[in-house]
Ligand code: CP
């Protein structure tokens with residue numbers, strides 16, 4: 037059995053592969069906007085396992101497969117045997133015999149690692165408790181298209197040290213930029229992930245300090261999916277961590293604002309920032325489609 041190529045975290049692609057993929061995502065976007073038909077995945081099938089809700093991830097993968105001439109199948113644990121206790125490894129072996137790749141959104145990253153270890157087809161992380169690498173492909177495509185290569189620039193992450201924050205740390209490693217994180221005590225990213233980034237990552241409790249001179253300011257919800265019961269408590273802990281005009285004023289005056297969405301206006305970001313001129317969130321969301329098509333092409337058409 038050939039070992040398939042998986043994409044469970046950003047570091048599964050080398051720096052060169054990541055830059056090539058971003059360039060390819062731009063080309064695929066231009067082709068799509070010109071109305072060119074490009075179907076490299078005719079008759080190929082992607083299975084999508086969603087343990088949690090999704091708008092962007094589901095629609096972008098499904099649309100991408102259809103535009104590429106293939107199909108996507110939506111599976112929720114409620115409707116398949118995974119939800120009734122069938123082993124992850126058994127499911128991986130069975131799906132490997134029927135479909136050409138699997139995208140998974142799970143609560144536990146470890147479940148994706150187990151699935152991937154037993155699968156003979158590529159497995160893509162569509163969000164786990166630890167990472168959201170597909171979102172970073174779109175974010176980096178968006179940054180590159182506005183400002184060119186991000187190497188040597190400063191990115192400011194304001195808020196929870198969560199799955200998105202971890203993926204920004206991986207992006208800082210792979211694409212060689214500085215990442216300043218501002219988060220309340222007790223909500224820092226995982227130390228072992230921070231450690232891998234060395235001096236590229238700095239952590240403080242001061243949003244304006246983290247944003248100072250940054251070319252990109254990013255945030256995410258204060259309570260991620262699965263943390264609904266902590267939402268009240270988190271609102272208090274994160275009250276001083278809103279990305280608002282004061283934070284954006286500390287950043288470079290050309291700074292972009294990004295958010296993976298869904299957003300809560302006037303919680304983690306003020307309405308005047310997310311709906312303001314520095315925000316590129318709608319383009320960032322659209323780029324999920326193009327960046328993931330580049331990923332699918334890379335994983336499913338090469339050996
Ligand atoms: N950003 C993101 O992954 O959105 P969904 O939860 O809607 O897929």
Ligand code: NVA
Nearest residue numbers: 198256260261296297
């Ligand atoms: N941190 C968020 C991202 C959603 C796309 C969550 O895990 O719910």
